[in-house]
Amino acid sequence: MTLRLTGRVLTYGVLAGFSLLFLLPIGWLFVTALKTGADLASFPVTWWPADPQWGNFTKALDYVPFAGYLRNSVTVSVIFATLATLTSALVGYGLARIKGAGRSALFKFMLGTILINSLVTMLPTFIMFSRAGLVNTYIPWVVWGLAAPTYLAFMFRQFFAALPAELEEAAVIDGCSRVGIFWRIALPLAKPALATAFILSFVGTWGDFIAPLLFLDSDTTTLAVAVVNGYVDPQGGTLNNLMSAGALLYTAPVILLFAVTQKLIMQGVATSGLK
Template identity: 50%
Template sequence: MRVRIPRLALYTVLVAVTGLLLGPFGWLAVTALKSPGELAASPVHWLPDDVKWGNFSEAFNLIDFLGYARNSLIIATVYATLITLSSAWVGFGFARLTAPGKKQLFGVMLGTMMLPQIITLFPTYLIFAKLGMVDTYWPWVLWGLAGAPYLIFLFRQFFSGMPRELEEAAIVDGCGYVRIFWRIFLPQSWPVLTASFVIAFTWSWGDFLAPTLLLSTDRTTLAVAVSSMYNTPAGQPLNNLMAAGAVMYVVPILLVFLVAQRGFVAGMSTTGLK
């Protein structure tokens, strides 16, 4: 009993926390099954009297759902792939190469994580406008090539823990650092690659500000479409259809995480602080 009581208490706390985390999504799903009258009713109807499964098909057909989903998938996949590779390359440099001021530069890079996105978004918008890249997907390509401080930190921590003998043996065999990175270090880092891709994909898929600022209605992403295009002809929001669209919007992210769950967990657990 002495062992079971603490374990039972732990499970109770975990179930309670899980319920709190899943509560908003559960309420979203319930809202997606209600009629407009039930949403406006007072007092609040916690559960729908008549489940409206047709809200999902109506939400799917009211906007070009597949078209906006395709735009989001293209942007998120390209961005996540490029930023994962570029962050891995920079993390490798911080972990295995020596240069004057490397520690100071690494500290400055980590300091940029404190900057809110909104501070850098408007200056970058002006730059992209000058370059004629507004209403194109090139900003996400350039952002992907620039790397991300948090992902660079993850790769740097992982590469720092790899044996020095691997690098020395490759140098003896005549390999340069570029070949060492691509042939030895990168194939060994699949857990961090998976975690980095999932994190970056989620960033891009859930981004609302950048697509709103940089893309037109035809080229925008599903996040913008779901949050702003479910309206009546008079401009009133259709909250039940918006909730149904949001539920369908979340599904791809859940599928990506479920497929890559093992690699994601392994990647996050193998990048401890050093």
């Protein structure tokens, strides 16, 4: 009993230590957001400002068109997440349930593409979209969503492969087509995986900086780019306190989303066989 209690104390102690380690950057952002310009320039470093500037959060919303960039981020993230979730589910179902020549080789080739860093293909992709006149539009995110991201297709493949074959056999006897089986049986059973795929896609697009910086102009870009490039003074210097406040406001929706859907995400990962 004593050993078990000691083990629990050590486990929770290690977890608490790692949690504090991961929370340090957010804590530093929060403290910086409450400082004045004089606090930031002071030496030695002021760990907590004598007069916290809570109004910096309001200033961060007004200094850049925060609401407009927020709308752009939501639009891009929802477009990509919706399309990527549906197409990945379709590809994963095909790889898991439809037998055919070359299926195994195709699956292995698809997994091999995970090793290719997206930065390697970013420049050729930009040139392709630029020549097609699709830069400064959200069409690239539509195309990427329709392409079915490999990691999501693999997750759905693992989920659908675990479904009992009797469900499909019963549906075939009732005269249901392959498309009908996918829409009426497979997808309703895959709700945890669908939710997990949508959330991961949404968060990934929300946090992307490189693609919006390359493909979108200053009016259509996302909040990630605006937070990094928007908080500057007339002389071109960075307003670190407003940038920190804007960064906290930018990350707050994602943190809230994960806090609310944590159990759903874990359920989706567990039922998909991803450990």
